[in-house]
Structure formats: structure tokens, C-alpha cells
Amino acid sequence: MPVSLFRHPEVRLENTVPDTTTKPDARWHIGVIGGSGLYEHGVLEEAQEIRVASAFGEPSGPITTGYVGGVRFSFIARHGTGHRLAPSEINYRANIDALKRCGVTDVLAISAIGSLAEEMAPGDFVVVDQLIDRTLGRERSFFGEGVVAHVPLADPVCPRLSQLAGAAADKAGARVHTGGTYVAIEGPQFSTRAESHMYRQWGGQVIGMTAMPEARLAREAELPYALVGMVTDYDCWRESNADVDIAEILKVMHANADKARALIAGLAGLLPETRPASPIDTVLDTAIVSARENLRKSGAARLDAVAGRLFQTLPD
Ligand SMILES: CSC[C@H]1O[C@H](OP(=O)(O)O)[C@H](O)[C@@H]1O
Numbered sequence: 272m273p274v275s276l277f278r279h280p281e282v283r284l285e286n287t288v289p290d291t292t293t294k295p296d297a298r299w300h301i302g303v304i305g306g307s308g309l310y311e312h313g314v315l316e317e318a319q320e321i322r323v324a325s326a327f328g329e330p331s332g333p334i335t336t337g338y339v340g341g342v343r344f345s346f347i348a349r350h351g352t353g354h355r356l357a358p359s360e361i362n363y364r365a366n367i368d369a370l371k372r373c374g375v376t377d378v379l380a381i382s383a384i385g386s387l388a389e390e391m392a393p394g395d396f397v398v399v400d401q402l403i404d405r406t407l408g409r410e411r412s413f414f415g416e417g418v419v420a421h422v423p424l425a426d427p428v429c430p431r432l433s434q435l436a437g438a439a440a441d442k443a444g445a446r447v448h449t450g451g452t453y454v455a456i457e458g459p460q461f462s463t464r465a466e467s468h469m470y471r472q473w474g475g476q477v478i479g480m481t482a483m484p485e486a487r488l489a490r491e492a493e494l495p496y497a498l499v500g501m502v503t504d505y506d507c508w509r510e511s512n513a514d515v516d517i518a519e520i521l522k523v524m525h526a527n528a529d530k531a532r533a534l535i536a537g538l539a540g541l542l543p544e545t546r547p548a549s550p551i552d553t554v555l556d557t558a559i560v561s562a563r564e565n566l567r568k569s570g571a572a573r574l575d576a577v578a579g580r581l582f583q584t585l586p587d
Pocket residue numbers: 305306307308349350358381382383384458479480481482520
């Protein structure tokens with residue numbers, strides 16, 4: 272039986288440790304990762320702030336769990352309270368692992384993004400559907416150390432949650448672009464002009480610093496993942512924009528935060544009453560290549576939330 276890694280004994284959460292023996296729950300539980308400018312959920316009822324210890328180190332901060340219209344949502348601020356963490360300092364593994372430990376079924380990530388496409392203007396929302404990873408040296412897998420897995424990532428986001436999130440953004444009054452390729456850079460500096468032009472030639476339409484390895488890890492944790500980006504600026508490829516200006520970004524970000532919160536609230540009303548299974552819920556069934564006879568519960572201990580579903584019957 273996996274050990275509860277919640278630190279707060281007073282927390283009573285239905286899904287403290289996911290039931291790893293059965294099929295995923297038919298109820299939705301949406302994990303929200305709030306990006307720059309979205310440090311507070313602002314919409315959860317019966318909200319409880321909890322600290323979740325992860326087997327992969329420190330998450331960005333506490334998780335706030337509560338309800339919107341009867342649907343459970345759990346929120347974490349990606350950069351921590353007061354925007355403490357730079358993109359390279361975020362423990363993406365711990366954040367995803369902690370959300371999984373709360374019983375989250377799906378992850379909605381919200382990000383500030385720069386635009387690489389004329390039609391995606393500051394203030395617009397983009398429902399990202401593809402990712403190009405230019406990040407360097409970040410921990411990008413839960414696996415290794417004797418347990419090897421290769422999950423498919425051709426389509427890195429969940430089409431179902433993306434469609435629902437796009438509809439919720441539209442309902443929230445945003446101008447929404449359905450689909451867009453996001454280039455994830457290491458940062459923290461913005462791109463050079465030559466890089467910005469190159470990313471456009473590669474087919475990039477928006478740019479940010481955090482969606483990778485977040486999306487990879489959500490897939491490994493069998494969590495359908497959607498990413499809604501809020502355009503805060505044109506990246507420096509554009510003739511009339513000499514350089515990316517952080518003051519301008521912050522201004523647009525703050526103007527967008529209420530719409531992002533309305534998106535979260537609106538999403539709850541768009542979810543079907545019961546959650547149909549997604550192929551992503553069981554993606555590890557065919558991804559683990561390490562010989563099962565060599566695996567031991569102790570060797571897979573830190574995977575108790577991410578992949579515990581598959582390791583219940585291993586010998587100690
Ligand atoms: C404050 S602008 C740069 C910063 O904003 C984005 O973060 P997030 O994706 O968490 O909203 C971008 O990726 C950079 O980290």
C-alpha cells in the first residue's frame with residue numbers, strides 16, 4: 272500500500288493517494304497549473320490549502336484544492352508564491368507527481384506566451400496543440416534507474432481537454448486561436464532576434480519557457496494535459512517590436528488574469544457529468560520495457576503515484 276505523502280494530518284481529501292488498483296475514476300478532478308500572473312485560483316469553493324510531499328523533491332508550493340460547480344479542482348502556482356522560481360528552477364516532476372497524488376485526472380496548464388505569428392496578438396488566447404522542446408538539462412522523465420519507459424508523445428496534448436478549455440476561454444470572452452505550435456526555450460533570457468526568426472521558420476507560432484518538460488511528464492503520469500497560452504507580447508522577430516519588454520508583458524498578464532480565472536470557472540460547466548476514459552489514462556500499459564521479472568516494489572517506490580497502477584503486484 273503506498274504511503275500517503277501529505278504532510279498535513281488534518282487534510283481529509285477523498286483521493287489522498289490515487290486508487291492505483293482500479294480504472295481511473297469516472298469523476299473529473301482537474302489539476303490547474305497557473306503560470307505567470309496566475310498565482311491564485313480565485314474561483315474554488317470550500318478551498319483547502321495543502322502541502323503535498325513528492326517523491327521527486329519540492330513542488331513549487333502548496334496545492335489549493337476545492338470545487339467549482341461540484342467538480343474538484345486542484346491548483347498549483349508554477350513559479351511558487353510571489354513568483355519565486357525561474358523556469359529552470361521549477362521542479363516539474365514534483366509538481367506533476369504532487370497533482371497525481373491528489374487524485375487529479377487531467378491537467379490544465381495556463382501560461383504567458385510570446386507570439387511568433389502576426390495573427391496571434393497580445394491579449395489573445397492560444398490553445399496549444401504542438402510543442403518544440405529547446406530546453407536544456409531539465410529533469411524530463413520519471414523513469415530510469417532500472418525502470419525504463421517510452422511513452423508516445425506525437426500529440427503531446429489531450430484533444431478532449433483542449434477543446435473544452437478552448438470553449439471555456441471563448442465563453443470567458445477571450446479571442447481564442449485553436450491550435451498553435453509552442454517553442455519551449457530554456458530562458459530566463461528572451462530569444463535573440465536570429466533565434467526568433469528561426470523558430471518561425473520551424474513552424475513555431477508561440478514561445479514560452481515552461482511547457483516542457485511539463486507536458487512530457489504529464490504524459491508519463493498518464494494525465495491528459497491541455498495548455499492554454501495567453502499572448503503577452505510579440506517576440507522580437509517583428510519589425511515594429513525592437514525588443515521584448517517585460518513591463519509590457521506584466522501589464523498584459525495582469526489584464527488577462529481575470530479571463531483565465533473565468534476560463535477555469537467556465538470549464539467546470541462544460542465537462543460532461545461523468546468522465547469518459549481517455550487512452551492517455553493507460554498509456555503506460557504498453558510503454559514500460561524493463562523486464563517485469565526484474566522489477567521490485569522497492570525499486571519502483573518513488574513511482575507509487577505516477578505508475579503505481581502497474582506495480583501493485585510486484586514482489587517486495
Ligand atoms: C513573465 S514573462 C516570462 C515567463 O512567463 C512564462 O511563464 P509561464 O509559462 O509559467 O506563464 C514564460 O514561460 C516565462 O517563464
